Every structure is written in C-alpha cells, then in structure tokens.
C-alpha cells in the first residue's frame with residue numbers, strides 16, 4: 001500500500017468538488033480540508049463547468065437527493081467525463097429506498113465511476129444481493145462480503161469500498177481489507193460521507209483507484225482509531241471533534257505503527 005500518497009496529497013492540496021448533502025456538508029468540507037485537500041461544494045448547474053475544470057476529482061453523494069440535484073449530478077458527471085476527472089460515488093440509503101437505488105443504478109450505468117463507497121448494506125443492494133439495510137445504516141445480512149464487493153465492482157466496472165468494521169475493497173479482480181477503525185464511527189453521522197470525500201482526495205494523487213481506495217480507507221480509519229486510543233472516554237460528540245484534529249496531524253509513521261490491512 002502506497003502510504004506516501006498521504007504526503008503527496010498534502011503537498012499537492014488538490015481541489016475536491018463535493019456534491020454533498022445538507023446533513024453532513026460541513027463535516028465533509030472540514031475532513032477534506034483537515035487531511036490536506038481543498039474542498040469546494042456547489043449545487044448550481046450554471047457554475048458546474050468552471051468547478052469541474054478547477055477540481056482534481058469529484059465526490060457525488062446522494063444523501064439528500066432532489067430532482068434538481070439529479071440534473072446537476074448528470075451535468076457534473078458528464079463534465080467529469082469530458083475533462084477526465086475521477087468520480088467517487090456515495091450511494092446513501094440505496095438499500096432502504098428503492099427510488100434511490102433506481103437513480104443510483106442509472107447514474108452508475110450512464111457515467112463511468114472510479115469508486116463506489118458505501119456501507120455493506122448499500123453495496124449489497126447495488127450488487128442485487130439480499131441484505132436488510134436500515135435507512136442510512138448497513139443493517140444486517142448474511143452474505144459473503146468479499147463476494148458482494150467483488151461482484152458489485154464487476155457489475156459497474158469500477159472499484160468498490162464496502163465499509164464497516166472491516167472495509168472490504170475490490171476492483172472486480174483484486175481484494176483488500178482494512179481492519180482499523182472504531183465502533184464510535186457508527187455514532188457519528190457523516191463518517192461514511194467523510195470517508196467518501198477523503199477517498200476522492202486520494203484519487204487525485206493516485207494512479208490506480210484501487211490504491212486510492214485502500215489508502216483513503218486506511219488513513220481515515222486509523223485516524224479514528226487513534227482518537228479512541230488517546231482519548232478512551234470519548235463519546236459521540238467529542239469523537240467527531242477529535243477526528244478533525246487527527247485527520248490533520250496523522251502521519252505516515254503513525255499509520256505504520258497501527259495499520260492492520262491485507
């Protein structure tokens with residue numbers, strides 16, 4: 001795993017365009033900024049071309065989807081194709097909301113996505129596996145997560161991150177796992193959205209989306225794990241606060257000490 005991509009990201013400070021949701025937009029902007037990239041958010045189709053041109057990569061999050069935003073997403077994804085900018089897609093709640101599944105599936109077929117990052121319930125839904133998603137959360141299921149990630153990556157010809165206690169990553173051929181993290185991530189709404197946009201930042205400095213997915217997942221989950229190791233009494237409110245500090249100060253040396261991946 002190319003841990004030096006963290007230093008490369010901080011040196012390059014790439015602009016990352018985020019089509020975000022109103023629930024977690026500030027967390028996402030601050031997390032992208034803390035890790036060393038430069039976030040910009042916009043919902044206006046009239047400025048889409050200017051922003052796609054200035055951005056190194058694009059994160060698309062369907063958390064608070066509207067008909068107007070779907071048109072904006074289509075325009076942005078078409079521009080990303082035109083200007084060769086990687087797209088990372090966050091299929092929020094597609095396992096629980098059939099309307100979102102249909103929109104996400106069509107977008108993923110109509111436009112090339114480099115990486116899909118969702119929890120296992122969302123990835124299972126996109127891969128047409130049985131799973132009991134619960135709203136924005138993973139819910140429960142009994143499928144083989146390696147198989148789900150692999151098959152969903154093959155379905156959409158991209159890299160997939162099925163996040164959770166272990167983040168399972170596949171490009172349809174290769175498989176990787178990141179075991180770091182903390183259950184406290186589940187208590188902070190926005191953890192997945194932040195991960196998606198941080199992974200997007202790494203696509204701006206990595207040659208291979210599979211590599212970007214692995215390093216993004218590892219850096220983010222290690223930062224969260226370090227919060228809990230250094231602040232054992234941390235709870236839902238302070239976890240998110242400390243996470244920003246640790247995204248800002250985590251180093252390659254820190255990660256090498258605790259990294260648990262295969």
Ligand SMILES: Nc1ncnc2c1ncn2[C@@H]1O[C@H](COP(=O)(O)OP(=O)(O)O)[C@@H](O)[C@H]1O
Pocket residue numbers: 118119120136137138163164165166167180181182183184185186190191192193195217220221
């Ligand atoms: N039980 C857990 N233990 C350790 N890390 C977790 C756990 N649940 C989620 N994470 C981490 O939280 C981040 C967000 O993942 P997840 O909760 O699956 O996304 P979402 O918020 O979209 O449901 C990932 O970095 C993941 O590794």
Ligand SMILES: Cc1ncsc1CCOP(=O)(O)O
Pocket residue numbers: 021023024062063064092136188189190191192193194
């Ligand atoms: C609660 C909620 N509702 C629509 S988007 C959203 C935030 C989802 O954030 P995450 O998937 O990162 O927990």
Ligand SMILES: [Mg+2]
Pocket residue numbers: 092093118119136192193
């Ligand atoms: Mg999510």
